[in-house]
Amino acid sequence: MDAIRTRGLHYRHDAKHGVFDLDLQVSAGGVYAFVGPNGSGKTTTIRLLLGLLRPQAGTITIAGREQVAGDPRGGASVGALVEAPSLYPHLTGRRNLEVSRRLLGLPGRAVDAALERVELLSAADRKVCAYSLGMRQRLGLALALLGSPQLLILDEPGNGLDPAGTLKMRALIRSLVDDTGLTVFLSSHLLGEVEQVATHVGVITAGRLRFQGTMEELRGRSRRPLRLESGDPGVLLAHLAELGIAARPLADGATLVEESIMDDQSLLRALVERAAPLSAFYRVRPGLESMFFDLTCSDELEDA
Ligand SMILES: Nc1ncnc2c1ncn2[C@@H]1O[C@H](COP(=O)(O)OP(=O)(O)OP(=O)(O)O)[C@@H](O)[C@H]1O
DSSP states (O other): OEEEEEEEEEEESSSSOEEEEEOOEEETTSEEEEEOOTTSSHHHHHHHHTTSSOOSEEEEEETTEEOBTTBTTTTOOEEEEESSOOOOTTSBHHHHHHHHHHHHTOOTHHHHHHHHHTTOGGGTTSBGGGSOHHHHHHHHHHHHHTTOOSEEEEESTTTTOOHHHHHHHHHHHHHHHHHHOOEEEEEESOHHHHTTTOSEEEEEETTEEEEEEEHHHHHHHTOOOEEEEOSOHHHHHHHHHHTTOOOEEOTTSOEEESSOSSOHHHHHHHHHHTTOOOSEEEEOSOHHHHHHHHHHHHHHHHHO
């Protein structure tokens, strides 16, 4: 069963802004990274998923239950950390969790279990005003985990954290998924930040989903093109055609191979054996970043 499924999810803030016709599919038990530039609609989507905004069209199903307006989470067990967590700075970390635990009517042991999960047990009795940003974020995560949710929704969990804080957050998310089997849906504006933790990715730009699939599929699509340079591109193209390799000439005189039936080494050897004119042979741009760049760029062009 999918942890989240939306069909035709639609919410328009105004003529240009909002989320349009989103079909999200988030499988249970993985980490789904919802990635897009600032202002692309990630927070709007998360607010819709949490029932904080009412869809203007479309449906949201969480853990198999269609969400009904007025009953935001439809009884599904969802924990969320949206923007900076709301904490009482003059209380200790433990007291902060206690306040929520009582409101939720959970047993006392839930607090220590959550603190342990986010590795804050040793700092539990310090006031939150003395916590670093990363520790506050982890306490926010502990708050979201208090009710032992099956689905955790995190809006930009790495925002504002230093590299060490980001690494720690990433490791915690990974171990949560591995140990408890819960599903994490998290947003980020940086693909590089989530690349190592995500199993699935959705790329959103200008309110529309541009890609959805596994991290592997995204990597597959982002294979870097091969760039060949030659003093005589026409002859090089002819050799490539004879080898059955589709290639296209670029304006700067180079030749680009996007899909190849041969691995690089075999192709290079074949060209050398044929004495094809060749002065350079290399892969261009890092894969995923270039993929993300292309996905988001094409959209900006559409908007222009
Ligand atoms: N209440 C509102 N009225 C009008 N426009 C809005 C409103 N809320 C958000 N927007 C616009 O809708 C677009 C999507 O916003 P959203 O906050 O969902 O994006 P985001 O991807 O989460 O971006 P960020 O990472 O910057 O938070 C943005 O252009 C934003 O300015």
